[in-house]
Amino acid sequence: MQRKTVQREAIQEVFRNSEHPLRLEDILAQGRLLVPTLNRATVYRNLKLLVEIGWLAQVQHPSLGTIYERADLAHHHHFHCNSCDRIYELPGCVLNAAATPEGFIVQEHEIFLSGLCPACVQPAP
Template sequence: MKRKTSQRAAIEQVFCERDRPLGIEEILESGRLLVESLNQATVYRNLKLLLENGWLRQVYHPSLGTLYERTGKGHHHHFHCRLCNRVYDLPGCALNEKEAAPAGFVVEDHECFLFGVCPACREK
């Protein structure tokens, strides 16, 4: 008998195929195509495991809420397409923390979202 894809493997596959930060609904929708038994509770349970073992990290988006992305990419920023609501990774960092904050502020971290229209939506 062929072993069925585990729920966790299905979720991992979704992240590897999309290669961008994902919200719970897209994870659930895409994961269900691989493993039918997936539901919101099982997705959350598996996301929690993948966060705990460091395979995923959370990204807090100002309007989309919590997104999940794969770790190991290094520091980078994100682009939010206002038409398709997808969030894309942007390479590298164009922000100089020392110049961005006034004197007296100690910057420890930053997160940056660019908003606009993605190439796929521009072509429509």
């Protein structure tokens, strides 16, 4: 049966502490703060497992590659900041239902925005 390991716990903890979807390198770096010997292969193995059991969801981002996020999130989309490189989850859906195409049946959709996040927009002095 499946065992509880400090490595897997660390990976889950990283997600619990993060408000952002994460790339493999993010997970590895933050996980190593908890378990310094944490290995890349171990992260891949656990991500795969966590996706299989439905705890994580895997998303293919067009410019960032594979990203991971908690599977229990409400419907949302992703914003990538071109300045600080963070990924944000945008609650709700910016898809305009009225504009969905005639004759097509939409089963899934992905929306990726990019630009500047509030933290990177210079506030006026």
